[in-house]
Amino acid sequence: MKVAVLSNINIDLIGKYLRENLRSLEDGKIEMYFGGYGQVVEELIGESSGLYEFNPDFAIIFIDADELFRDILSNPLSYLSEDIRGIVKERVSNLFHAISKYLDICPQGYALVNTLVMAPYSVMPYMDLNTDYSPSVMEFLANAELWELQKGLKNMVIVNWHSMVNRYGYNRLYDSRYWYLGRIKLSGEGLSRLAYLYSGYIKAIKGKTKKVLLLDLDNTLWGGIIGEDGLDGIELGEDGIGKAYRDFQKLVKILKEQGVLLAVVSKNNPSDVDEVFEKHPMMVLKKDDFVVFKVNWSDKAQNIKEIAEELNLGLDSFVFIDDSPFEREAVKRYLPEVVVPDFPDDPSLLPGWFCEIVENYFPKIWITEEDRKRSKMYQGEVRRKELMREFTSLEDYLRSLSMKAVISINDRRHVSRIAQLTQRTNQFNLTTRRYTEADIERFMENPEHLVFDLELIDKFGTNGITGVIIILFRKDGTALIDTFLMSCRIIGRGVEKAFLSYVVNYLRSQGVKILKGQYFPTKKNQLVSNLYGEMGFRKVEEDENHTEWEMDLSSRSVECPDWIRVEGRIEG
């Protein structure tokens, strides 16, 4: 991963902190480039600049407001508020146009720009914001302008720095000593917080997020113990400390609406818990907000393992919240992949603490349609598993689902979901190539590529977009399956055959004679090592790093299982 840093102040020392924060990504292989001090716009628009030569995945652009508006701030009484408005608009739009030029030429990259923060000190402290001479208004105007302009640019991301400064305080995050000695404005803590912030956005773009939040109940979703205190005795409501629990539940609900799955893991009598969910008027979370309920007296680690199996998700996508240090220790010990954060000892800290958990483990910038539907889809998944137990033959079960696969080609509305799938899918993924939204958009525009996606619908509702095939047309007239992946929640229903069968027929109709496929083994994709073999491809190459397969489309096809109906939708 390549990260460039541009700034109008000296910020080179952030390198160490960025490396620490990004260590968990891509095995910590991070290359960095620092633009010339104060050369932000020059680097962005000069196509021969070091920035273009470096060609980063992420360009961090840190703008210091006091430097950006240095001339006005050093002579504030000669500017009226109307002058200020024009100057701010012009400077922010200059910066924006430089960034958008850069992103035009390097569309696979992302630019991360901070919200502007001005020093909270002034020699006209009372006049400011009350008269025509109001330099502080520049901060508001500039941030609003940045926000307006950014709306049209998908791969420019605004980094909420002023919110971080509000949280910890300007006096802690900035240090005037380093400014006067070396044009470094931020303190050690400031550099570290800023690096943490940028890293969160980078993780969000790269889709490094957990999927499931496991919640205990007593002293977690409400105060007290339902089995002892009873329905009227637990603390949950609009008054007193019960409000902290209610506020916490509201935040959990918002996280759920962003696509995170919720599950309950609690040692309790199920009837006591049902009573709370059904009868307590102050419960924000309802039973159907959760995809799984494990309320029993068994070991929590065992329950969590079962949830992982029922949802078909790895334990490394779970975060476990429990007030009991004993339960946390047990889960940490037996399931080290599960993230187990410490729990605050004062319930009033719960809401703020939870926001930091979200910041760390559930980073997300854009919400897709998939995210909004995810909980429903997984609830369907749990019900499908129940139904499956009633059938003796798998085929009877599959027939009973009445599946329909809707396949779209180059559908721009699906770009973010497709990118998300390439980022997240590990098991049924033949090449494990990770793509950003910008990459997918490029493939859709480029006639050398075709991007197919598959939405699976059955009698329990839609499973969402769960399959992606990306085709690359090669100069020699053959076509290569660059990417073939399916979300693990629909594996084992023959959908992959229906998908490939459709793609093969489509390519044949476009005159393709030879279709090639590759398999690159990883630690997790053993499942599909012989997939192409099973589908009738011939192995043409093999070494320890990959296998390559081929199908002659003039004489062979892939058969579509008769229990899946396929519908093709061709978009621009």
Added chain:
Amino acid sequence: MMEEKLFKVIASVLEIPENRVNPELSLGDVEKWDSLGHLELILAVEEAFGVKFNSTEISELTSVGKIAARLKEILGA
């Protein structure tokens, strides 16, 4: 003890082996210890020992020996 920790911090910031750190080692003696490197070094020392030098001191603490002596004064060690 303090000195040992200080030498470790300095070696790590300057990216040199610990045995090259000695009280005489000064600003300009190694590639990494230039004016920016100096601030990085001071920042690391401040973080490691939980101290804060004033800006005049920062400009004057230009050798390992001077930093160690000032730390001893502040920490009383």
